[in-house]
Structure formats: structure tokens, C-alpha cells
Amino acid sequence: MRLSLAAPVTAAGVLALLPLDALAHLRPRSCDGHELLIPRQTDSLDPTAQCQYYNYQPVQDIKAKYPTIWTTATIQGSDTEAQTLFSQINATIQQKAGSVVIKPASTAGYSYDRSDPDCWWTWQGCTKPADSIGVAADLIDVPEPHTLGLTIDDGPNCSQNALYEYLREQKQRATMFFIGSNIFGWPVQAIQAHKDGHEICVHTWSHQPMTTLTNEQAFAELYYTRKAIKDIIGVTPKCWRPPQGDVDNRIRLIAAGLNLTTIIWNLETDDWRAQAVNSTVSEADVDNNYQKIVDQGKNNFTTHGGVVLTHQSTNYTMSTLLKWLPQLKSAWTHVVPLASAYNWTQPYVETDVTYPDFNAYISGSTSSSSSSSSSSTAPSSSTTGSGAGANAVSASGSGSATGTASAAASTTSRSAALRTPDLDLRHIAPASLLLGIMYALL
Numbered sequence: 001m002r003l004s005l006a007a008p009v010t011a012a013g014v015l016a017l018l019p020l021d022a023l024a025h026l027r028p029r030s031c032d033g034h035e036l037l038i039p040r041q042t043d044s045l046d047p048t049a050q051c052q053y054y055n056y057q058p059v060q061d062i063k064a065k066y067p068t069i070w071t072t073a074t075i076q077g078s079d080t081e082a083q084t085l086f087s088q089i090n091a092t093i094q095q096k097a098g099s100v101v102i103k104p105a106s107t108a109g110y111s112y113d114r115s116d117p118d119c120w121w122t123w124q125g126c127t128k129p130a131d132s133i134g135v136a137a138d139l140i141d142v143p144e145p146h147t148l149g150l151t152i153d154d155g156p157n158c159s160q161n162a163l164y165e166y167l168r169e170q171k172q173r174a175t176m177f178f179i180g181s182n183i184f185g186w187p188v189q190a191i192q193a194h195k196d197g198h199e200i201c202v203h204t205w206s207h208q209p210m211t212t213l214t215n216e217q218a219f220a221e222l223y224y225t226r227k228a229i230k231d232i233i234g235v236t237p238k239c240w241r242p243p244q245g246d247v248d249n250r251i252r253l254i255a256a257g258l259n260l261t262t263i264i265w266n267l268e269t270d271d272w273r274a275q276a277v278n279s280t281v282s283e284a285d286v287d288n289n290y291q292k293i294v295d296q297g298k299n300n301f302t303t304h305g306g307v308v309l310t311h312q313s314t315n316y317t318m319s320t321l322l323k324w325l326p327q328l329k330s331a332w333t334h335v336v337p338l339a340s341a342y343n344w345t346q347p348y349v350e351t352d353v354t355y356p357d358f359n360a361y362i363s364g365s366t367s368s369s370s371s372s373s374s375s376s377t378a379p380s381s382s383t384t385g386s387g388a389g390a391n392a393v394s395a396s397g398s399g400s401a402t403g404t405a406s407a408a409a410s411t412t413s414r415s416a417a418l419r420t421p422d423l424d425l426r427h428i429a430p431a432s433l434l435l436g437i438m439y440a441l442l
């Protein structure tokens with residue numbers, strides 16, 4: 001179902017369109033306040049039902065202080081906190097990485113020093129900046145052997161219920177790299193991810209190649225996504241992943257200034273490519289990639305573990321992950337979220353939100369001090385309650401969205417000589433347009 005600009009939908013009309021079970025979950029479930037934090041839009045596994053657009057008042061209350069979704073983020077005029085922090089970070093960049101140039105949107109004909117002075121991941125997979133830069137190396141694997149770090153990018157997605165239900169049943173947590181614009185588009189789904197115990201990290205505001213942005217834009221892409229996660233979900237992440245893995249020393253310094261650890265990957269499914277425009281990757285290729293990762297779990301990684309890159313950008317990528325997860329869990333001794341893999345027991349700035357370390361996680365202890373427990377009756381911390389997610393959901397919005405209304409593209413092959421950012425932007429455009437229209441109507 002597509003949004004009809006010619007026929008505005010009233011609040012009552014939307015309510016009439018919503019399935020009954022959706023309305024049931026939009027109402028608070030209990031009087032203790034905890035359930036108010038974790039409303040579910042619907043339990044339906046039907047993508048159309050899940051992707052009925054809804055109005056979420058906490059987003060309406062704060063959106064004027066944020067960049068417009070699916071546009072390149074910039075510091076908002078009255079945001080003195082952002083301006084002050086950016087000034088500090090910008091000074092550090094001038095001092096330590098002043099020679100790093102902004103990369104062009106198209107690398108055709110672009111001349112770059114083959115010694116890779118910027119430690120540009122896209123160029124040749126550099127993940128360890130020189131000591132003089134003063135930032136830690138990117139994380140690309142996990143320390144424990146035979147262990148798979150499960151990461152899922154580009155969410156939240158409106159039609160994520162089937163995947164999340166399976167993860168919940170399996171008591172399987174993952175690290176979710178969320179796009180700020182998608183959090184504003186599907187805030188209840190974002191809250192659900194945290195409630196289910198998944199680790200939440202930053203994946204930028206509008207999902208663009210970060211090395212092509214100015215210092216201020218790159219800062220704002222991270223700053224406002226981190227802020228959105230705090231405002232909507234209630235926690236402040238300390239990790240991020242660059243779209244396409246596109247990062248250099250300039251961008252690393254900006255991330256470090258925001259207390260964000262840069263995380264890449266070392267196992268790639270290429271799932272997003274199978275349905276990409278002009279893609280040469282077929283669904284069979286993606287299955288082959290998954291099979292290789294299964295085989296590697298059985299035969300390789302004897303000294304350390306892997307980090308697999310998957311996406312929740314489309315129903316295809318989510319269903320393919322769901323299809324392969326049983327085999328991944330069978331082949332690898334442990335499949336874990338990154339926070340547990342790295343023993344980050346306090347993965348957020350809010351120190352009262354804790355996470356199981358590696359031993360606790362693999363022993364089945366997935367409880368924590370926050371709402372991140374897999375149990376729906378677990379007590380919630382005051383940290384979570386401080387976010388906008390503490391407010392109840394109301395269903396008074398208009399329009400609708402498709403199951404693919406989140407950014408689709410991410411990553412380029414590490415072996416690629418140069419990235420092709422134009423490819424990435426092609427995938428973003430339709431979702432950007434759709435959500436941009438909906439946003440403007442709110």
C-alpha cells in the first residue's frame with residue numbers, strides 16, 4: 001500500500017485501517033510503567049500490517065531539534081551543545097588529521113596516494129591508524145575462537161517481527177547498527193530491539209559514505225543518531241559502524257570525539273546486493289556466502305572469532321538471515337552480540353545499564369539491569385525510563401509505508417579498489433523520498 005498524496009488519511013481513517021491486534025498493543029499494558037516503555041505496534045508477521053504508518057508523539061515532540069530525516073545532517077542552529085562539542089573535535093582534527101581531504105562522491109579519475117596516508121578502509125582495508133592519530137584501531141573480529149559476532153545493519157525496519165520473534169525464541173541477541181532516520185520512521189521497532197536485549201549502535205543519520213562529508217556533516221550524522229537513540233530508546237551508544245565501511249582518520253577522530261568505537265566486520269554475506277539495482281550478485285550467491293561462513297565456523301577461526309555483516313534493510317535480507325541462523329548457530333560454537341564478545345558489561349554511557357559478559361552470555365545468563373532482558377517482565381532501569389520511549393504510543397498518524405522503507409545499501413567489498421558511493425545512494429533514494437514525504441505530512 002502506497003501513500004496517496006491526493007487523499008489525506010485522517011487519524012480515524014488510520015485507526016480503522018489498523019488491525020485490531022495493532023490497537024491492542026498500542027495501548028499501555030500495565031500500570032507499573034514498564035510496559036509503557038515497550039509498546040509493540042503489532043504482533044502480526046504480515047509485512048503490510050507491520051508497516052502501517054503510525055504517529056509516535058515523542059518523535060513529534062523532538063523532531064524540530066533534529067535534521068530532516070534522509071537528508072545530510074548538519075548542526076541545528078540552536079544546538080549549542082553540539083556546536084561546542086564540534087568545535088572541540090574540529091580542533092583535534094586540524095591538529096592530527098588536517099591533511100586528510102574530503103573524498104569525492106565519485107572516485108572516477110580520483111588520484112589518491114597509494115601509500116594510504118589516511119588509513120582509508122575503502123582503499124585497501126586499513127583498520128589501524130598510525131599511533132600519532134591517537135585513536136584505537138577499528139574492531140573487525142572478536143577475541144574468542146569459534147565465536148561469531150552477529151551484527152545486523154540498517155534497522156529498525158517496520159517488518160522486523162518475524163526475525164525478532166525468532167531471535168527472541170532462540171534467546172539470541174545481536175548487535176544492531178541503527179540509522180537515525182529509521183529510528184524516527186519506526187520508533188516502536190527501535191524500542192523493541194532494545195527491549196529484546198539487542199545491543200544498539202550508531203549507523204549514521206542518513207546512511208551516506210562518511211568520508212565524502214564535511215567535518216560538520218560527519219559529526220552531525222553521528223551526533224544526532226546517537227542523540228535519537230538516547231531520546232527514543234533511552235540509552236547512549238558507544239559504538240558505530242560506517243555505511244559501506246567508509247572511514248578514514250578524519251572520520252575516526254570525529255567518532256572518537258563522540259566516544260564511539262568504530263566497528264567493521266570480517267565476514268560478509270553481501271545480502272543487500274542480491275536485490276540491488278544492476279547488481280551482479282544473485283540470491284544464490286548470497287546463499288553461497290552464508291554457506292562459506294557456516295563452513296568457516298566449522299573449520300576456521302581457531303585463534304579468534306568473526307564478525308558477520310547482515311542487514312535488516314529488506315524482507316529478503318531478514319528472511320535470508322532467518323533461514324541461515326540455525327546453521328550458523330550449529331556451525332559456530334558461540335553466536336553472540338558484540339558487547340558480550342568484548343566483555344562490554346556497560347555498553348552505554350548510562351552505567352546503570354549492564355550487559356552480560358562473554359561467559360555469562362554463553363552460559364545462558366542474558367539478564368541485565370535494564371529493560372534489555374529477554375523477559376517482558378524484567379524491571380526497567382531509570383535510564384530507559386528517562387527517554388522519550390517512556391511515553392505511551394498514540395495511533396493518529398497518516399499514510400503507510402512499505403516493508404522496505406529503510407535504507408538498503410551498505411558496504412562494499414573489502415577487495416574493491418575503490419568504493420562506488422553512487423551505488424549506495426541509488427538505494428537510499430526511494431526510501432528517502434518516501435519517508436521524506438511522510439515526514440513532511442506530519
Ligand SMILES: [Zn+2]
Binds near residue numbers: 203207244408409410
Ligand atoms: Zn548500512
